[in-house]
Amino acid sequence: MSGLAERRILLGVTGGIAAYKAAEFTRLLTKAGAQVRVVMTRAAQDFVGPLTFQALSGEKVHTDLLDPDAEAAMGHIELARWADLVIVAPASADCIARLAHGHADDLLTTICLATESPLAVAPAMNQVMWAHPATAENVERLRTRGVTILGPASGDQACGETGSGRMREPAELLGDCTELLGPRLLAGQHVLITAGPTREALDPVRYLSNHSSGRMGFAIAASAARAGARVTLVSGPVERSTPAGVERIDVDSARAMQTAVETHIDAADIFIATAAVADYRPSEVAERKIKKGDEDGRTLALARNPDILAAVCARSPRPYCVGFAAETDAVAENAQAKRRSKGADLICANTVGAGIGFGDVESTLELFDDHGSVRLGPADKETLARELIGAIAERLSAPSREQRNETP
Numbered sequence: 001m002s003g004l005a006e007r008r009i010l011l012g013v014t015g016g017i018a019a020y021k022a023a024e025f026t027r028l029l030t031k032a033g034a035q036v037r038v039v040m041t042r043a044a045q046d047f048v049g050p051l052t053f054q055a056l057s058g059e060k061v062h063t064d065l066l067d068p069d070a071e072a073a074m075g076h077i078e079l080a081r082w083a084d085l086v087i088v089a090p091a092s093a094d095c096i097a098r099l100a101h102g103h104a105d106d107l108l109t110t111i112c113l114a115t116e117s118p119l120a121v122a123p124a125m126n127q128v129m130w131a132h133p134a135t136a137e138n139v140e141r142l143r144t145r146g147v148t149i150l151g152p153a154s155g156d157q158a159c160g161e162t163g164s165g166r167m168r169e170p171a172e173l174l175g176d177c178t179e180l181l182g183p184r185l186l187a188g189q190h191v192l193i194t195a196g197p198t199r200e201a202l203d204p205v206r207y208l209s210n211h212s213s214g215r216m217g218f219a220i221a222a223s224a225a226r227a228g229a230r231v232t233l234v235s236g237p238v239e240r241s242t243p244a245g246v247e248r249i250d251v252d253s254a255r256a257m258q259t260a261v262e263t264h265i266d267a268a269d270i271f272i273a274t275a276a277v278a279d280y281r282p283s284e285v286a287e288r289k290i291k292k293g294d295e296d297g298r299t300l301a302l303a304r305n306p307d308i309l310a311a312v313c314a315r316s317p318r319p320y321c322v323g324f325a326a327e328t329d330a331v332a333e334n335a336q337a338k339r340r341s342k343g344a345d346l347i348c349a350n351t352v353g354a355g356i357g358f359g360d361v362e363s364t365l366e367l368f369d370d371h372g373s374v375r376l377g378p379a380d381k382e383t384l385a386r387e388l389i390g391a392i393a394e395r396l397s398a399p400s401r402e403q404r405n406e407t408p
């Protein structure tokens with residue numbers, strides 16, 4: 001039986017071309033056994049008719065706040081109480097702005113304000129509108145209030161542009177709902193995660209770093225928090241908003257990251273190292289800006305940085321340790337060798353090379369542990385993060401090899 005069977009989902013549909021995908025989403029939800037009630041804004045009805053959603057959900061579609069007949073059947077407060085989850089998909093820029101400011105001037109925004117159930121929104125808009133500081137501020141407001149922001153994805157847009165702002169695909173949204181309503185797989189666990197790049201100072205204005213975006217680590221942190229864990233995220237310098245319910249500690253260098261990890265590791269049950277930690281740092285940091293001279297070249301002396309993951313794995317007692325490995329070839333051999341050399345419980349390998357692995361919309365992860373390997377994806381990083389959290393929870397709940405050997 002699916003995790004969505006008998007669950008009550010209120011789907012809000014707002015005005016945007018992605019409204020047609022909400023029809024497919026409704027079909028997938030009902031197929032998974034969920035009870036779906038659809039609320040449409042006026043603009044949404046310009047894109048898809050209520051009859052489509054009525055046929056797919058098997059329920060009357062709600063469109064008006066002040067319709068006496070509809071209110072008599074199931075009023076807006078009743079609808080808000082009825083839902084186990086309210087999800088707005090697609091959520092237009094205008095709807096996000098109105099939710100951020102607590103408006104209640106139509107049925108959907110009123111329900112969003114009146115519900116005590118989890119609220120999730122799947123933004124869908126033109127990429128310039130998504131990137132606009134006004135939208136970014138509104139999204140951040142919702143996030144800090146505990147609203148789950150699902151996506152958006154990037155790619156081709158209906159307006160002919162390419163970029164971030166596409167609604168997540170219906171099948172992905174179905175997975176998101178399962179996670180939001182499913183068993184809290186990591187309830188009671190404390191997860192410590194490293195993410196992003198590190199910056200190794202050369203002088204007061206220069207540093208050595210890398211292109212890590214932190215997206216995977218932040219997605220894992222969000223997913224772990226949704227799975228009920230207490231999450232501490234130690235992040236190198238990235239421009240990302242902190243996922244709801246996550247405690248974030250910002251650091252710059254590898255050594256600062258190690259200090260932050262050491263401060264929190266004793267309380268952690270699970271350690272997930274996604275950070276792209278610089279292997280080396282300049283041996284000396286100049287106090288003043290280094291001036292150029294007449295010489296043609298210069299040699300930079302580098303010192304080895306601590307291996308944060310290996311140091312955590314060497315502790316006793318220690319949390320369940322998960323590392324990442326970016327491999328160009330012989331993925332299985334290299335990943336297993338890395339797992340053994342660091343002493344990690346699980347290594348997640350992603351294949352990288354020209355054009356693959358960095359900032360890709362879709363990628364795969366291959367998980368290696370004592371028992372062999374399993375492949376996740378291809379999928380976007382948010383979906384991979386959710387599946388990884390599921391895989392970790394499964395491994396933690398399964399008896400360990402020693403425990404199994406002890407069983408008569």
Ligand code: C5P
Binds near residue numbers: 273323
């Ligand atoms: O040795 P390599 O950099 O390939 O190992 C990658 C894994 O080890 C990642 O999980 C990364 O976060 C972690 N790591 C670390 N400290 C380092 C280098 C890597 O925690 N100095």
